[in-house]
Amino acid sequence: MTASAIVYTSATGFTARYAQLLARKTGLPCLALARAGELPAGTGVVYLGWLCAGGIKGLKKARGRLDVKAVCAVGMAPPSAEVEKKLTGQNHLEGLPLFYLRGGYAPGRLSVPYKLMMAPMTKAVTAHPPKDEDEAAMQEAFRRGGDWVDEGALGPVLAWLEGS
Numbered sequence: 084m085t086a087s088a089i090v091y092t093s094a095t096g097f098t099a100r101y102a103q104l105l106a107r108k109t110g111l112p113c114l115a116l117a118r119a120g121e122l123p124a125g126t127g128v129v130y131l132g133w134l135c136a137g138g139i140k141g142l143k144k145a146r147g148r149l150d151v152k153a154v155c156a157v158g159m160a161p162p163s164a165e166v167e168k169k170l171t172g173q174n175h176l177e178g179l180p181l182f183y184l185r186g187g188y189a190p191g192r193l194s195v196p197y198k199l200m201m202a203p204m205t206k207a208v209t210a211h212p213p214k215d216e217d218e219a220a221m222q223e224a225f226r227r228g229g230d231w232v233d234e235g236a237l238g239p240v241l242a243w244l245e246g247s
């Protein structure tokens with residue numbers, strides 16, 4: 084295994100849960116990025132960060148000090164090849180394995196600046212009657228929150244780690 088630790092950044096807990104699940108499954112130590120100074124510089128890590136307007140939070144800082152071997156981006160959008168392709172380009176990940184994990188949305192746990200950032204999006208998403216069940220579920224998540232954390236979604240990450 085090329086990675087010897089799991090490092091993450093989480094604002095409302097969903098990314099932290101994925102990081103802890105991954106740690107339990109791999110036996111690797113798991114640290115929040117704020118504590119990554121405890122690891123020797125250049126340590127090989129899997130980095131997990133939450134998505135904020137298409138950017139993977141903390142990734143730049145993590146790459147500045149650690150040897151990021153693979154990245155997991157945690158967002159609220161449904162997973163798709165299109166999302167992964169966009170994230171790879173936007174976050175300069177060419178050549179680095181990227182895994183998209185669907186986390187959740189917890190408006191009640193957001194700090195005021197993030198709440199303000201999400202307000203126009205929430206308004207746009209919930210402004211019209213839903214056209215299908217998926218859209219209804221998304222509107223409900225924007226209004227009251229949602230949780231899609233799924234241990235099974237870590238399968239491709241584990242397969243990559245085992246082969247690395």
Ligand SMILES: Cc1cc2nc3c(=O)[nH]c(=O)nc-3n(C[C@H](O)[C@H](O)[C@H](O)COP(=O)(O)O)c2cc1C
Pocket residue numbers: 092093094095096097098099133134135136137138157158159160185186187188189193197198200201
């Ligand atoms: C300000 C803001 C911007 C966000 N931007 C995106 C985004 O671009 N794509 C996405 O899929 N989710 C986006 N989200 C949703 C979060 O990525 C999602 O809630 C994630 O699970 C949060 O993880 P955490 O609980 O570890 O902080 C955004 C959330 C906030 C508050």
